[in-house]
Amino acid sequence: MTKFKNLKYKKNKTVFLRSKTILPGFGLSFGISLLSLSLLVFLPFAMLVYSTVGIGWDKFWQTILQEQVISAISLTLKMSLFAVLTNCIFGTMIAWVIVRYHFPFKSLINAIVDLPFALPTAVTGIALATLYSPNGWIGQWFNFKIAFTPIGIWIALVVVSLPFIVRTVQPVLEDLSVELEEAGATLGANSWTIFYRIILPELLPALIMGAGMAFARATGEYGSVIFIAGNIPNVSEILPVIITAKLEMFDTQGASAVALFMLLISFVILFVFNVAQWFFSRRLGAKV
Secondary structure, eight states: OHHHHHHHHHHHHHHHHHSOOSSOOHHHHHHHHHHHHIIIIIHHHHHHHHHHHTTOHHHHHHHHTSHHHHHHHHHHHHHHHHHHHHHHHHHHHHHHHHHHOOOTTHHHHHHHTTHHHHSOHHHHHHHHHHHHSTTSTTGGGOSSOOTTSHHHHHHHHHHHHHHHHHHHHHHHHHHSOHHHHHHHHHTTOOHHHHIIIIIHHHHHHHHHHHHHHHHHHHHTOOHHHHHHHOOOTTTTOOHHHHHHHHHHTTOHHHHHHHHHHHHHHHHHHHHHHHHHHHHHHHHHTOOO
């Protein structure tokens, strides 16, 4: 009987592998995918590593450990973290409202969430600088400066990274059955218990994935930040601005060193978030 099942499995497997597909066979598809990935992703990164290795490790660390660069790295990571934490709260709330409630102009609100994806980052930066400058529509009402300070950087990073959280949490909320929450309420659970025991286990893996992408985007953001940051060394200068400044001074190797370090930071961030997503998916038994 077992032998018959194995033969049947092999037969079905053979039929599946030989069945016609829309795309070419595995070999050709894999080759095209690998070539595209190499040309678009691997080759530029390899050239970045090659140009950086040419300056030597001593020069590399000397460039990275400059006071101005260290300050920019610290500010970039700190503001990116604050922006992601902010969006984890408000982005989840926005996704919840879009999914669970019906109200006028809901489609418009849903489309506005994607606006940071569609707008050029320079347009976003100019708009934010106009709003939050000392004479701006919003900035004039505060007794402290928002634009040209780390607060302005935080606002810009919140704007550009918001869609990552909303769009990763929204599909999970759409698939989450309301009956589970109603059953919890029927059994006497309060709102916090329902959220913590029913909703959060389903949302957490998607939330971590969105936070990872948002964090990676925030650490590399340039266009929307440069107009509102002020770019004051050791105060409001972010890491991408350091790279641009070195290129303007024709310090290509120094810019490559900082860019490579930034690339390593992004890889570490994505790795940590992916491991966290896998861990919580297994631990909480959520759907991914």
